[in-house]
Amino acid sequence: MKYAEKLLEPIRRPCEFKLSILIVNYNSGEMLLDCLDSIYATVKTVPYEVIVVDNNSQDGSVRTAREKHSEVRFIENDFNNWFTGGTNQAMEASRGEYLLCLNPDTLCHENAIDELVSFLDSNPRAGLAAPRLLNGDGSLQSSCRNILKSRYLLLRHILPWRALPNSWRKRAVLEYWDHDETIRSDWIIGACILVRRETIEEVGLKDEGFPMFHEETDWCYRIAKAGWGIWFVHTATITHFGSQSAIKYWGGDLILEFYRGKHRFVRKHFGLLPLFLHRFLLAGLLFLRLAAVLIRRIFSGNAQLKQKTSFLRRGIAIQLGLTGKK
Numbered sequence: 290m291k292y293a294e295k296l297l298e299p300i301r302r303p304c305e306f307k308l309s310i311l312i313v314n315y316n317s318g319e320m321l322l323d324c325l326d327s328i329y330a331t332v333k334t335v336p337y338e339v340i341v342v343d344n345n346s347q348d349g350s351v352r353t354a355r356e357k358h359s360e361v362r363f364i365e366n367d368f369n370n371w372f373t374g375g376t377n378q379a380m381e382a383s384r385g386e387y388l389l390c391l392n393p394d395t396l397c398h399e400n401a402i403d404e405l406v407s408f409l410d411s412n413p414r415a416g417l418a419a420p421r422l423l424n425g426d427g428s429l430q431s432s433c434r435n436i437l438k439s440r441y442l443l444l445r446h447i448l449p450w451r452a453l454p455n456s457w458r459k460r461a462v463l464e465y466w467d468h469d470e471t472i473r474s475d476w477i478i479g480a481c482i483l484v485r486r487e488t489i490e491e492v493g494l495k496d497e498g499f500p501m502f503h504e505e506t507d508w509c510y511r512i513a514k515a516g517w518g519i520w521f522v523h524t525a526t527i528t529h530f531g532s533q534s535a536i537k538y539w540g541g542d543l544i545l546e547f548y549r550g551k552h553r554f555v556r557k558h559f560g561l562l563p564l565f566l567h568r569f570l571l572a573g574l575l576f577l578r579l580a581a582v583l584i585r586r587i588f589s590g591n592a593q594l595k596q597k598t599s600f601l602r603r604g605i606a607i608q609l610g611l612t613g614k615k
Contacts, residue, residue, distance in 0.1 A: 295377065295493060295494045295497075296490070296493050296494070297380055297381065297486070297489045297490050297493065297494050298381070298490075299490050300384065300486070304384060304385055304386040304486070305338075305384040305385070306336050306337050306338045306384055306385040306386070307335040307336050307337060307385060307386050307387065307406065308332075308335050308336070308337035308338075308385045308386070308387050308388075308389060308402070308406060309337065309338050309339075309340060309379075309380075309383035309384060309385030309387070309388050309389065310328060310332075310337055310338070310339045310340070310389045310391055310402070311340050311342075311376060311379035311380060311383060311388060311389060311390050311391065312324065312325075312339070312340070312341045312342070312379070312391050312392070312393050313341075313342050313343075313344065313372050313375035313376055313379065313392075313393070314341055314342065314343045314344065314346055314350060314351065314354075314393050315343070315344040315345075315346055315369065315372075315375075316346045316347060316348045316350065317346070317348075317350050317393040317394060318348055318350050319350070319353070320350075320393050320394045320530065321341070321350045321351075321353075321354050321393045322350070322353055322354050322357060322358075323396060324391070324392075324393050324394070324395055324396065324397075325339065325341075325354055325357070325358050325361065326357075327395075327396045327397040327398075328391075328397055328402070329358070330397075331397045331398065331399050331400065331401060331402065331403075332397070332402045332403060333400070333403060334403045334406075334407075335402075335403060335406050337385065338362065338383070338384060338385060339358070339360070339361045339362065340361070340362045340363075340364065340379045340382055340383060341354065341361055341362070341363050341364070341379075342364045342366065342370070342375040342376070342378045342379045343363060343364070343365045343366060343375075344366050344368070344369045344370050344371065344375055345365075345366050345367055345368055345369055351363060351365065362382070364378055364379065364382060366378075371497070371500035371501055372500065372501050372504070373495045373496070373497050373499055373500055373501065373504040374497050374500070376390055376494075376495055376504075377494045377495055377497065380489065380494055381494070383486075385486065386485075386486055387406060387409055387483055387484070387485060387486065388483070388484050388485075388486060388489065389402060389405070389481070389482070389483045389484075390479060390481070390482050390483075390484070391480075391481050392479075392480045392481065392529065394480075394529065394530040394531065395480055395481055395527050395528060395529050395530070396527065396528040397527055398525075398526040398527060398528070400525070401420050401525040401526050401527055402483075402525070404420070404522060404524055404525035405418045405419075405420060405483040405522055405525050406483065408471075408520065408522050408525075409483060409485055412518065412520070414516070414517060414518055415485070415517070415518045415520050416484065416485055416488035416492075416512045416513075416515075416517025416518060416519065417477070417482055417483065417484045417485075417488065417508075417509065417512055417517065417518075417519050417520065418482070418483045418520045418521075418522050418525075419432065419477040419478075419479075419481060419482045419483070419520070419521055419522065420481055420522055420525035420526055420527045421468055421521075421522075421523050421524075421525065421526045421527070422478065422480060422481070422526075422527055422528075422529045423526060423527070423528045423529070424528070424529070424530075424531070425528065425530050425531075427528075429467070429468055430478075430529055430531070431463075431464050431465070431466075431468065432468065432477050432478040432480070432521070433463040433464065433466060433468060433472070433474040433475075433477055433521050434463055434464055434474065434475060434476050434477065434478070434506070435463055435464075435475050436475040436476065436506075436510060463475070468521070468523060469523060470523055471520065471521060471522050471523050471524065472520070472521055473518055473519060473520055473521075474509075474519050474520070474521045475509065475510075475513070475519065476505060476506045476509035476510065476519060477505070477509065477519060477521055478505065478529075479504070479505030479508075480527065480529040480531075481527045481529070482505065484512075485517075488512055488515075488517050491515055491517075492508075492511045492512050492514075492515050492517075493511070495507070495508050496508070496557075498553060498557075499550055499553055499554070501546065501550070502546055502547045502549070502550030502551075503547070503550030503551055503553065503554045504550070506550075506554050507553075507554055507557065507558075510554075510558060544600075544604070545600075545603055545604060545607055548571075548604065548607050548608070549607065551567070552564060552567075552568065555567050568608045568609070568610075569608075571608050572605050572608035572609055575601050575604045575605045575608065576605055578601055579598065579601040579602065579605065582594055582597050582598050582601060583598065586598065
C-alpha cells in the first residue's frame with residue numbers, strides 16, 4: 290500500500306498572486322468550460338491565476354476551454370495521473386498565497402471564492418476553508434464529516450438522524466447537520482477547498498496513495514493534526530454536480546471505490562485492528578440492508594431491487610476482502 294506525502298517546495302520570492310485556482314480535468318466536457326466561466330464571472334476582489342491539469346482527456350474539453358480562456362495555464366498529461374496526482378501537479382506549478390482545489394463539475398456563486406479568501410485572511414490559524422455545497426437542483430449537498438471512526442459509523446447508520454434536532458446532529462454526525470452556520474469540521478468534501486500555502490508547506494501535498502477518494506480526508510486529518518483549523522464557511526456557496534468524471538470511469542462501481550479509499554485511510558492512521566473492526570461493522574450493516582432488500586424482493590419484481598441486491602453483495606465482498614480493484 291503506497292503512502293506518499295510529498296512536500297511543497299516553498300516559493301523563495303513573494304507570491305505572484307493572492308490566489309491560485311487549481312482544476313483537474315478528465316473528460317469533463319462542457320462542465321469544464323462552465324466552471325471556468327463561473328470563476329471569471331464571480332471572482333472580483335483578489336488577483337488570481339487559474340491552472341488546469343488535464344489527465345489525457347479525449348473529449349475535446351481542453352481545446353474548447355483554451356479557445357475561450359487563453360489566460361488559463363493548461364498542463365496536459367499524456368496519461369491519467371488521477372485526481373490526486375493532477376492536483377499535486379497543479380499545486381507544484383502554482384504561484385499563489387492561497388490554493389483553491391476546485392472540481393470541474395462545479396459552478397461558483399457570486400462572491401463565494403472571495404468570501405473564502407476573506408475568511409483565511411481574517412483567521413490566521415485556519416489552514417483550510419470550504420463553502421456550502423448545493424446539488425444541481427439547488428438542494429443542500431452535505432459536505433461536513435466526522436473522522437472515520439467506528440463509533441461514527443454506528444451512529445450514522447443506526448439512529449434516525451433526520452428526525453432528530455439539528456443541534457444533536459451537529460454534535461454527533463455532521464453529515465446530517467443542516468450546514469447553516471460557520472463551524473470547524475473534522476474533514477470536508479474536497480469539491481472546493483481553499484488551503485493556505487504555508488499550511489501545505491508544513492504538512493505536505495496530497496497523498497497519491499489515495500488516487501481519487503478520501504484523499505481530502507487524509508489531507509484534512511494531517512492539517513488538523515499539525516494544529517491548523519478545518520473550517521466550513523456557510524456564507525460561501527458552490528454548486529457541485531458530483532463525481533461526473535469518476536462516474537465515466539467507474540460507473541456503478543463508484544461507491545465501491547469510495548469504500549476502498551476509506552480502508553486506506555483507516556489503515557494508514559489507525560492501524561490494522563481498527564481497519565478490521567471498521568470493515569467488519571460496515572459488512573454487518575450492509576448485510577442487514579441486503580437482508581431487507583431480499584425480503585422486499587419476495588413480494589416485488591422491481592428491477593431496482595435487483596440492482597440494489599447486486600450492489601450490496603459487491604459492497605459486502607469489498608469489506609470482506611473478496612474482490613480486487615478495477
